[in-house]
Amino acid sequence: AxxxxxxxxxxxVQEKEAVTLDCTYDTSDQSYGLFWYKQPxxxxxxxxxxxxxxxxxxxxxxxxSLNFQKARKSANLVISASQLGDSAMYFCAMxxxxxxxxxxxxxxxxxxxxxx
Amino acid sequence: xxxxxxxxxHKITKRGQNVTxxxxxxxxxxxxxxxxxxxxxxPEFLTYFQNEAQLEKSRLLxxxxxxxxxxxxxxxLEIQRTEQGDSAMYLCASxxxxxxxxxxxxxxxxxxxxxx
Numbered sequence: 279a280x281x282x283x284x285x286x287x288x289x290x291v292q293e294k295e296a297v298t299l300d301c302t303y304d305t306s307d308q309s310y311g312l313f314w315y316k317q318p319x320x321x322x323x324x325x326x327x328x329x330x331x332x333x334x335x336x337x338x339x340x341x342x343s344l345n346f347q348k349a350r351k352s353a354n355l356v357i358s359a360s361q362l363g364d365s366a367m368y369f370c371a372m373x374x375x376x377x378x379x380x381x382x383x384x385x386x387x388x389x390x391x392x393x394x
Numbered sequence: 395x396x397x398x399x400x401x402x403x404h405k406i407t408k409r410g411q412n413v414t415x416x417x418x419x420x421x422x423x424x425x426x427x428x429x430x431x432x433x434x435x436x437p438e439f440l441t442y443f444q445n446e447a448q449l450e451k452s453r454l455l456x457x458x459x460x461x462x463x464x465x466x467x468x469x470x471l472e473i474q475r476t477e478q479g480d481s482a483m484y485l486c487a488s489x490x491x492x493x494x495x496x497x498x499x500x501x502x503x504x505x506x507x508x509x510x
Contacts, residue, residue, distance in 0.1 A: 282436075311496065321483060323437070323501035330496070369436050373497075380425065380489075381450065382499060384436030 281305065282370050282385035289390050291360045298345070299355045299388045301370030307331075309375035312353040313382065314344065317367040326368075329353055357390075365392045396421065398502035400486050406508045407476055414472045415505045419488030426469050427499060428461055430454065431483040443469060476509045483507075 283302045291297035303312065314326045329337045329344045337344040345354040357364055367389050371382040399418045407413050419426050424445050429437035440459070442450040445466040455461075458476075463469040473480055483506050487499040 313498070315501070320503065321506070322503045323485065323487075325498055325500060328496050328498060371436070380442055380497070381427070381439035381452075382429075382437075383439070386434075387436050 281383045282372055284370055284385035284388050286388045287386075289388055291357075291390065291392055293362060293392055293394050294359055296356060296358045297360055297390065299357070299368050299370075299390065301353045301355065301385060303351050303353060303370070303372050305351075305372065305374055307374045311373045311375065312344070312346070313371045313373070314342070314353075314355045315369045315371060315384075316364075317369060317387070319366070323369070327355070360392045362392050362394060365390060398486055398488050398500055400484075400502040400505050402505060403503060404506050404508075406510065408510050409478060410475055412472065412474045413476060413507065414470055415484055415486075415507075417469045417471070417486030417488075417502060419468070419486070420490070420500055423488035423490045423500075424466070425489045425491065425497070425499075426463055427487040427489075428469070428471050429485040429487065431485055431504070432481075437485055440471075473507075476507075478509045481507055481509045 310331045312329045315323045327339045327342045329346045341358045343356045367387045369387045370385045401416045426443045428440040431437040441461050443463040458474045461471045483504045485504045487501045489497050489499045491497050
């Protein structure tokens with residue numbers, strides 16, 4: 279079964295508008311972390327934002343915020359005031375903290391295209 | 395602050411040849427990870443080192459794959475007798491576990507392997 283699901287293969291957004299990228303996850307662990315990464319065409323994965331399962335407040339980092347709904351097992355990324363440079367692939371990932379391997383499990387990604 | 399570096403950035407080889415990739419993590423990061431990413435997919439975990447010890451290997455890491463981190467600093471990933479199915483982007487990441495802080499993985503630019 280998919281542990282991380284990103285249902286939007288591609289999204290368009292107008293420059294300066296906000297956009298929400300969806301992510302749902304599946305785990306039976308109580309302790310886990312959720313991450314969002316951006317991957318431009320150059321290929322490097324750039325860390326954007328982190329949410330811990332016990333964090334009571336939604337994480338924010340500049341123009342990025344995470345809409346964390348634990349009961350629904352969703353961790354959507356909100357990008358405010360989109361810029362042309364935001365055009366990239368976006369990946370949601372989870373680390374189950376009881377996992378000895380410390381690995382990240384990634385979703386299939388969403389391609390965001392910002393229109394001028 | 396120097397990020398994670400990987401060499402080479404691109405590698406084209408013929409089926410059956412051996413290839414070796416190198417990853418230099420962020421200085422003082424004690425954890426190092428290898429992932430593989432095929433076109434249109436999210437990265438998949440291959441293996442994980444804490445210092446020089448290889449603590450976890452994915453079942454994706456067949457006998458033809460071997461990874462080392464001899465002095466707990468840089469790491470190499472070798473693929474023997476390459477197959478066309480090995481064509482992918484190989485991503486390296488590093489992290490540093492600190493008490494009370496998120497153990498965030500930072501990625502390098504990747505090595506793109508093409509097997510002809």
